[in-house]
Amino acid sequence: MIMDMQSVADILRSHGFKVTPQRLAVYDALQNTTEHPNAEMLYNMLLPRYPAMSLATVYKTMEIFDQIGLAQVLNIGEDSYRYDARMENHPHVRCNTCGRVDDIMEFEDEAIMNQVAKLSDYKLTGRQLYFYGECPKCQGKKKKYN
Amino acid sequence: MIMDMQSVADILRSHGFKVTPQRLAVYDALQNTTEHPNAEMLYNMLLPRYPAMSLATVYKTMEIFDQIGLAQVLNIGEDSYRYDARMENHPHVRCNTCGRVDDIMEFEDEAIMNQVAKLSDYKLTGRQLYFYGECPKCQGKKKKYN
DNA sequence: TTATTAACGGATAATCACTATCCATTGAAT
DNA sequence: ATTCAATGGATAGTGATTATCCGTTAATAA
Structure with missing residues (x-):
């Protein structure tokens, strides 16, 4: 349940993905919020510390996290997807x-x-x-x- | 639960909407399928009998049905919405x-x-x-x- | 440590489900 | 039958997400 950055890096590498500052930053931002952000919210959270961050990178990163079990995608009936780093299935x-x-x-x-x-x-x-x-x-x- | 066309017409009128052949046709198509179609599936189902049907009309009609309780919208985690004429809340x-x-x-x-x-x-x-x-x-x- | 290279990040164009707009037509009230 | 706001169809627009392109970088080996 608690996932440190070393574990995130290991999981990325074990699935053949590179460990990059952007990916760790996205994970860190997602794990340290309870508001179930969508891609744009994550992007805006990251922008102050990572001024070069691209919205496309957030999307691509979240797709990977979804694949390898580092995040889940929520469809709450809005116009955008929200993300959650808690992987235990919960309502x-x-x-x-x-x-x-x-x-x-x-x-x-x-x-x-x-x-x-x-x-x-x-x-x-x-x-x-x-x-x-x-x-x-x-x-x-x-x-x-x- | 069983909804005949007369009842559909009454509900439309009672909410200030006009009763049109297109709206009745959309409702009829939706009620007579169990496959939870999305807008395009409905459109294709209606096309043979209503060659002038427009996809926009399907969307506008479904929005009305959702408003007045003649259909519900499903978000099953796909790229499009699906519709269901069964109004009892069910999984x-x-x-x-x-x-x-x-x-x-x-x-x-x-x-x-x-x-x-x-x-x-x-x-x-x-x-x-x-x-x-x-x-x-x-x-x-x-x-x-x- | 450096060299090599496939994966990556960022910028931006493209996609596609859905919505808004426009105007001729039509349901329904008079 | 008349009137007119609501409607349908055509089409342009929107916005979230995805694909593409290319200079950069992480990871492996020399």
């Missing part, structure tokens, strides 16, 4: 008012998987569970999204 | 091999909603549950997606 909640996306950790989903497997006849390999509502701070405000 | 499963998307009906999700509400402090209003795996026909074949 997400988005606030319809402020747009923030939170992790739901410690969610027990084995019962769900069994129920779905039984109802569907599929051999299940993954899942994405998204919930929508009002976050604690926004309850009572007027909706902005959806 | 979906996509086959990683053939790409088909199936409904999971009769899924009991009250326990999940309660669990998530407790873990998140959100006031929940909706959810989208997506599962991935191999459909019965594809089990044993080699993966095509993801």
Whole structure:
């Protein structure tokens, strides 16, 4: 769960990818935020320290991270993908008012998987569970999204 | 759950939208398929009978249906949206091999909603549950997606 | 340490699903 | 039947993501 830069470098190399300052910087930025940034948010987070950073590099890096299991891609029903460095499969909640996306950790989903497997006849390999509502701070405000 | 064309017409009118042959045709096509088509699939389904149909009309119609509760929009992690005329909230499963998307009906999700509400402090209003795996026909074949 | 080279980063063009715009046509209220 | 705002179709525009190109760099070997 905790992933230091040495481990990230090892995983990159073990999959035949080079270890570059940009890739480590992207990983570091993603790991040190809880806001599930999209590519542009990551780009803007990195720009102050890496003025030469390119948005294309962020996309290419995230594609690699997704491939080799260093990040997962979220499709929360917005116009862009969001990224998450937490690799344990867990549900997400988005606030319809402020747009923030939170992790739901410690969610027990084995019962769900069994129920779905039984109802569907599929051999299940993954899942994405998204919930929508009002976050604690926004309850009572007027909706902005959806 | 069963929605005849008269009811569709009434719902459109009651929301201030006009009833047009195109809108009824789109609804009819969507209701009579189980494959969760995206806009282009719907467009191609309609083309033989409505040669003047426009892809833009499909998109505009689906946006209205989504607004007034005649269809729901799915984000299954593909490059396009899929649509579903079944309005009861229910999970979906996509086959990683053939790409088909199936409904999971009769899924009991009250326990999940309660669990998530407790873990998140959100006031929940909706959810989208997506599962991935191999459909019965594809089990044993080699993966095509993801 | 240097040489070599395939992979990489950055800039930018291209792609493609979706949306906005424009205008002739049409549903529906009078 | 008349009127007119809403609509459909054609098409241009948008914006997130991807592909391309080329000078640079990480990694391996000399």
